[in-house]
Amino acid sequence: MTATTTEADPAHAYRGYLESLEDADEYAAVEVAVGLLDGGIPAERVLLDLVAPAQAEVGERWARNEWSVAQEHAATHISERVVAAVAAHANPRPVRGRIVVACMDGEWHALPPRLVAEVLRLRGWQVTFLGASVPAAHLVSYLHRYDAHAVALACALPMRLPYAHRMIEACRRSDVPVVVGGRGFGDDGRWARRLGVAWAPDAPAAADLVADERALRRVPPAQLDHLADDEYASLVKRRGELIDSALADLRKRVPSVNRYTPAQLDSTISDLGYIVDFLAAALYVDDATLLTEFIEWLVAILASRGVPAGAIGLTLDHYGLQLRDFPRAARFLGLARAVVTDLANQAGR
Numbered sequence: 001m002t003a004t005t006t007e008a009d010p011a012h013a014y015r016g017y018l019e020s021l022e023d024a025d026e027y028a029a030v031e032v033a034v035g036l037l038d039g040g041i042p043a044e045r046v047l048l049d050l051v052a053p054a055q056a057e058v059g060e061r062w063a064r065n066e067w068s069v070a071q072e073h074a075a076t077h078i079s080e081r082v083v084a085a086v087a088a089h090a091n092p093r094p095v096r097g098r099i100v101v102a103c104m105d106g107e108w109h110a111l112p113p114r115l116v117a118e119v120l121r122l123r124g125w126q127v128t129f130l131g132a133s134v135p136a137a138h139l140v141s142y143l144h145r146y147d148a149h150a151v152a153l154a155c156a157l158p159m160r161l162p163y164a165h166r167m168i169e170a171c172r173r174s175d176v177p178v179v180v181g182g183r184g185f186g187d188d189g190r191w192a193r194r195l196g197v198a199w200a201p202d203a204p205a206a207a208d209l210v211a212d213e214r215a216l217r218r219v220p221p222a223q224l225d226h227l228a229d230d231e232y233a234s235l236v237k238r239r240g241e242l243i244d245s246a247l248a249d250l251r252k253r254v255p256s257v258n259r260y261t262p263a264q265l266d267s268t269i270s271d272l273g274y275i276v277d278f279l280a281a282a283l284y285v286d287d288a289t290l291l292t293e294f295i296e297w298l299v300a301i302l303a304s305r306g307v308p309a310g311a312i313g314l315t316l317d318h319y320g321l322q323l324r325d326f327p328r329a330a331r332f333l334g335l336a337r338a339v340v341t342d343l344a345n346q347a348g349r
Contacts, residue, residue, distance in 0.1 A: 008039025010049035018054050021075040029078050030085045043090040044122050047083065047115050048203060055079050055111055063297075065304040079111055087118050094126035097149035099210055100176075102130035102139055104155045104164045104184075112182060113154035119203035120152070120210070136167045143174045150177045150210045152200075155184030158191065158294070159277040162232070162284045165195045165222070177216040179209050186290075194285045196222035224284075231326045232283040235276070242322060243272045249318045254311060271298065275315060279329060288332040295336040299343050309347065313340040 013032050020028035036046050058075045061067040067075075101117040103110055110132040117129040128146070130139065143151070151171050155164045161184060171178045181200045185192040192199035198219050200206035209216055227233075235242075247269060250257045260268065274294070282290040295316070299309045320333040 008036055008041055010036060010041065010045055013050060014054065017050055018057060021054060021058060021078055022071075024071075024074045024078065026078045026081055029082050033082045033086055034089060037086065037089050043086050044119055044204075046086050047118055051079055051082055051086075052112075052115055063301055063304070065301075076111060080114065083111070083114055083118060087121065090122060092122055092124065094121070095124040096126065098126045098128060098146060099150050099152060100128045100130065100139070100143065100146075100148045101152045102134040102154070103132045104153060104160050104167055105135050106133055106160055106163060107154065107156055107184075108132045109154070109156040109182075112156065113152070116152055116154070116181065116203040116206050120207055123207050123211075125149075125207075125210070136163075136170045139167065140170050140174055143171065143176050148176050149213075150179060150216060152206055152210065153178060153180045154182040155180065156182045158184045158186070158290050159274065159281045160184055161191055161195070161281045161290075165284070168195060168197050177210075177213065179206055179216060181206055191285050191287065191290070193220065194223050194287070196220055224286075226286040226328070227284065229328065231328050232280055235280050235283060235323070235326065235329060238322075239273070239276050239280075242276050242319060243269065245322060246272045246315050246318050250311070250314065253314055271302075272315060274298070275312075275319065279319070279332060282332050283328055286328070288335045291332050292336050292339050295339050296343065299340060303347070309340050309344040313337060313344070316340060 013036055017029060017032045020026075020032060033046050033050060036050065037043060055076065058067070058072055058079075062069065062072040099117075099120050101113050101120070103113055114129060114131075117127045121127045128142075128148075130142070139151070153164065153167060153171075155161065164180070164184065168178050168180065177198070179198045179200055180192050181202070185195075185199055189199035189201065196219055198209060198216055200209050247257075250268070257265075257268065275298075278291050278294040282288055295312065299312055302312065303309065316333050316337045320330055320337065323329045323333065
C-alpha cells in the first residue's frame with residue numbers, strides 16, 4: 001500500500017489510511033504515512049492533514065455508536081504508532097530551547113498533544129512529552145529540575161477546567177510561561193481567556209506562540225470574581241450526595257433502571273457524575289454554555305445507544321430541585337433542561 005506519486009498527498013491517501021484504522025492494520029497505516037514522506041510530503045503535513053483528521057473521524061464513529069470502545073482504542077494505538085514512525089523518519093535535531101508538553105491531571109486523550117509535541121520538534125524545539133494525566137506536583141517538580149522555555153498543556157474535557165487552572169497557576173509560580181489548547185478550553189478559546197492563559201487553536205498556532213515570548217507572557221488576568229459566591233466549592237463538596245440522590249430518584253421514577261446490568265449501572269452513575277462535573281466547571285468559568293453544550297452532546301450519545309432524552313431531563317430536574325438555593329447553578333440547569341426539551345421535541349417531529 002505504499003503511496004505512488006499521484007497519491008503523494010494526504011487528501012488522496014486519507015481513505016486508505018482510514019480503512020487501515022478500521023481494519024486495525026498497523027503496518028498498512030504506517031506504510032501510507034511513510035509513503036507520503038517518501039513522496040516528498042513534509043512530516044508536519046502528514047501529521048496534521050492525515051493523522052489528525054482521521055483520528056477525529058475515529059472519535060465521531062465512536063460517538064455515533066458505529067465503533068466500539070475496543071475499535072476506537074485499537075485505532076488510537078495505531079495512530080500513535082504512525083506518529084512515532086513519522087517522527088523517526090523525520091528525526092530533526094533540536095536547535096531551540098526546551099518545551100514541556102503534557103496533559104492535565106485526569107486527562108487521558110494524549111494523541112492530540114502528542115501531535116503538538118511532534119510539530120514543535122519538527123520546528124526545532126527540544127521537546128519533552130510527559131503524556132497523559134500528569135499530576136501538577138510532578139509537573140512542577142520536573143520544571144524545577146529542567147529549564148523550560150514554556151509549557152504546553154492540553155485539556156480535552158471542559159469539566160477539567162478547575163484542575164487546569166490550578167495546574168496553570170502552579171507552572172506560573174515556577175516562572176514558566178504556559179500555552180494551552182484542546183477542546184476543553186472551548187472551540188474559540190473563550191475559557192482560556194476567562195482563566196487568563198495564552199491559547200492556541202492548533203499545533204502550528206502553538207508553535208508560533210511559543211516562538212514569541214512576549215505574546216506568550218502578555219495575557220490578561222483571570223476573570224473569576226464570581227467564585228466569591230462559593231457555589232462552585234459548595235457543589236464540589238456535595239458531589240457524592242447529589243449523584244446518590246439522583247440515582248435513587250431514577251430508580252423510583254424509571255423502574256427499568258432497577259433491572260440494569262452492572263455495566264449499565266456503572267455507565268449511568270458515570271453520566272450522573274459527568275453532569276455534576278460539567279455543572280461545576282460551568283460555575284467555575286461562569287458560562288452556562290459549558291453545561292448546555294455537554295448536555296446536547298450527551299443526549300446525542302445516549303440516543304445513539306437507545307436511551308431517551310427524557311432520562312437526562314429527569315436528572316436535570318432532580319439536580320435543579322436539590323440546588324434550588326444555588327442561583328447560578330439553578331439557572332444553568334434550567335437552560336440545560338430547555339435544551340433537552342427542544343431536542344426531544346425535534347426528535348418527535
